[in-house]
Amino acid sequence: MSDAPARTDRRRRAPGPTPSLAVRMQRFVEALQRRICTVLERVDGAATFRSDVWKRPGGGGGLTRVIEDGAVFEKGGVNTSAVHGVLPDRMARALGVEPAPFFATGLSLVLHPRSPYVPTVHANFRYFALGEDREHPTDQWFGGGADLTPYYPYLEDARHFHRVWQEVCARYPQVADYEAFKQQCDAYFFLPHRGEARGVGGIFYDHLRHDPEATFRFTREAGRAFLRAYLPIVHRRRDQPYGERERRYHEIRRGRYAEFNLLHDRGTRFGIETRGRTESILMSLPPRVQWRYDWQPEPGSPEAHASWFFQPRDWLRLSPGDGPPSPAS
Numbered sequence: 001m002s003d004a005p006a007r008t009d010r011r012r013r014a015p016g017p018t019p020s021l022a023v024r025m026q027r028f029v030e031a032l033q034r035r036i037c038t039v040l041e042r043v044d045g046a047a048t049f050r051s052d053v054w055k056r057p058g059g060g061g062g063l064t065r066v067i068e069d070g071a072v073f074e075k076g077g078v079n080t081s082a083v084h085g086v087l088p089d090r091m092a093r094a095l096g097v098e099p100a101p102f103f104a105t106g107l108s109l110v111l112h113p114r115s116p117y118v119p120t121v122h123a124n125f126r127y128f129a130l131g132e133d134r135e136h137p138t139d140q141w142f143g144g145g146a147d148l149t150p151y152y153p154y155l156e157d158a159r160h161f162h163r164v165w166q167e168v169c170a171r172y173p174q175v176a177d178y179e180a181f182k183q184q185c186d187a188y189f190f191l192p193h194r195g196e197a198r199g200v201g202g203i204f205y206d207h208l209r210h211d212p213e214a215t216f217r218f219t220r221e222a223g224r225a226f227l228r229a230y231l232p233i234v235h236r237r238r239d240q241p242y243g244e245r246e247r248r249y250h251e252i253r254r255g256r257y258a259e260f261n262l263l264h265d266r267g268t269r270f271g272i273e274t275r276g277r278t279e280s281i282l283m284s285l286p287p288r289v290q291w292r293y294d295w296q297p298e299p300g301s302p303e304a305h306a307s308w309f310f311q312p313r314d315w316l317r318l319s320p321g322d323g324p325p326s327p328a329s
Contacts, residue, residue, distance in 0.1 A: 030080050044073050050065070051065050056083050062080050062280065072118070077109060082104070086101055087100055102128065104129075113234070116242050116249065117240040125223045127216075128141055145184075145203045148202055157236070161229050162200075178203065190312075193263075197312055248290065257285075257286055258289055308323065308324035
């Protein structure tokens with residue numbers, strides 16, 4: 001007869017030491033990846049995620065999961081990684097430290113829906129540690145956030161997305177500040193060469209190290225809140241009809257997304273400089289884009305109406321009457 005129940009009972013009465021934050025964060029992001037992919041497959045209804053396990057030459061690796069040509073999601077990825085080694089000189093200089101052993105784990109996702117009315121979304125949740133001993137690192141911090149990139153934006157969608165993150169932050173006032181994280185998101189996801197935001201923002205935080213245990217709990221709840229922030233918008237917009245005009249504009253705005261990721265995104269640079277897997281890093285790029293010379297929206301058009309949204313705004317304090325004039329029919 002198996003003694004498994006007895007072993008389980010002994011573990012409950014005399015639990016072992018709490019695993020390190022590195023271990024717990026890696027376990028969390030891997031479980032979150034499975035959950036998000038399962039739900040997104042159900043929402044799409046036509047496509048499934050393919051999985052690629054990869055190894056990093058300097059140490060560690062990850063699992064890339066990609067969905068393509070679906071009914072809802074034209075392209076998307078939900079990736080996890082846990083990498084380690086010696087911090088490259090350039091990254092060490094950027095962090096203001098000497099080259100040292102490092103460990104990093106996290107989840108990063110980008111979803112590019114097929115419909116121009118369903119926003120692109122990005123989120124990531126990550127942990128970074130320096131030092132040989134992962135139980136007692138010489139330094140450790142968390143970062144992450146989520147941001148929404150609509151093409152034909154709606155104020156109620158922006159408000160919903162921000163309200164979820166405000167509520168999550170409010171539960172962890174010792175480490176999370178929605179207003180500060182929103183401002184950091186607005187500043188980060190901005191294309192200075194265009195003078196416009198990538199989308200309607202969200203929250204962004206980095207180098208949170210004041211209270212690692214509380215920050216881990218906050219990051220874990222934020223990760224779990226992602227589907228709650230995004231899926232109601234998908235369900236509201238997925239069946240709106242569109243034609244070639246909307247699709248063309250969709251691809252022009254996707255070009256802005258590609259510009260940001262290739263020119264400004266720190267995660268892209270970190271992945272390339274630490275010799276991560278190129279296909280996984282560039283998974284975030286949209287499948288089809290257009291760059292039309294000096295393209296401008298027609299005055300009074302739905303596309304001109306959309307441009308009002310591409311500046312930082314206090315979405316939660318805006319009412320429907322505070323938005324731009326309705327586009328011409």
